[in-house]
Amino acid sequence: MTRPNPSLLSRLALAVSVLFQPALAARLRDLRDGVAAPAPAPSPATAAPPAPPLREAPHEAALQLLGLLQRDARFIDFIEEDVKAYSDADIGAAARVVHEGCRKVLREHFSIQPLRSETEGSRLTLPEGFDAAAVRVTGNVVGKAPFTGTLSHRGWRATDTRLPKLAAGHDAAILAQAEVEL
Template sequence: MRIGLAFRAFFKAMFDAQAAERMALALDGQSPAPAITQSATEPTAEKPAAPAPAKPTGQNPAITLLATLQRDARLIDLIHENLDQYQDAQVGAAARPCLKQCRQSLDRMLKITRLVDAAENDSIEVPGDTSPARYRWIGEGASSQATNAKLVHAGWQATTTDLPKWSGATADENVIAPAQITL
C-alpha cells in the first residue's frame, strides 16, 4: 500500500507543479489552502501564490558544539596541530588544560553522566528488552539473549542539552571559529 502511494506521489509531483507544492506544504507540516471550485459562469480570479516555506536558519548543533569547544578550549587548534614536532611531555602539557576546559564546557552544555552506575568488571543485570543504543555486546561468546554480563565500559549519556543560541547570518552557519587578524 505505501509503496504504491509513494510511486503515485512521486509521479504526480514530477508532472504536476501544483500537486508538488501541496505535497511540499503537507510534508513541512503546513496545511495547504483548501481547494476552491468555481462554476463556469464565475470569473476566474488569480490565486495568490503560496509563500515559499522558509528555510530553517540557524547553526547546526554539531557546529555550535565545536565552536564552543574551540572558543573555550581551542580543541580544534590542538587536534590540527602537527604533534610530531613535539616531545610527548610537551603534548601532554598542552593537552591537559585543553581537555580540562573541554570537560567543563561539555558538563555545562550537556550534563554528561555514566549510563550504567556500576564499576568496570562488575556483573550487571541486562534487561531483556534493552536497546542496542544502551548496551552493546562485545567479544567472543557475546549473546544478546543473556541477562547477566560483565561491564567493560559504563557508557555515557547527556542528561540535559543546553547549547548556546546562535544569532549569526545564514552565510556564516558553518563557521566554527573566526579568523583572527591584526594590523
C-alpha cells in the same frame, strides 16, 4: 540507490567513536588500505526486521559545539596540529589545557549522566530484551540474552542540552574567526 553522505554531526560522532574503539579503527584502516574484510558470519534463518529510517541531525548544533570547543579548549587547533615533532611531555601539557576547556564546555552546555550505575569492572547480567541502543555487547557474543559479562564502560546519556541561541544570520560554519594582529 546510493546513500546520502552522512551529516557533519554523524561524521563527528564516527570520528570520536573511532578514538575509543580500536577494532573499528582497524576495520576503517583496512577499508582505506583496500584490505579485504573477513567473510561475514552466517546469518540466522530468520530475516532481520528492516532498519528504521534515518533522520538527519541538525548540522548547526554540531557546528556550534565545535565552535564552543574551539573557543574554550582550542580543540580544532590541537587536533589539526601535527604533533609528531613534539615530545610526549609537550603533548601531555597541551592535552591538559584542551581537556580542561573541553570539560568546561561539556559542563556548561550539557547535563551528562552514566547509563549504568554499576562500577566499571563489575559483573552483571543483561536480561532478554535489554536496550541494545544503550548497551553494546562485545567479545564472544554467542546465542541470545540473557548475557553475563563484565562492565567495561558505564556509557553516557545527555539529559539536558543548553546550547546558546543563534542570532539571525549567524554563520555557524565559522568555527573560529581568523585573527589579524595590527
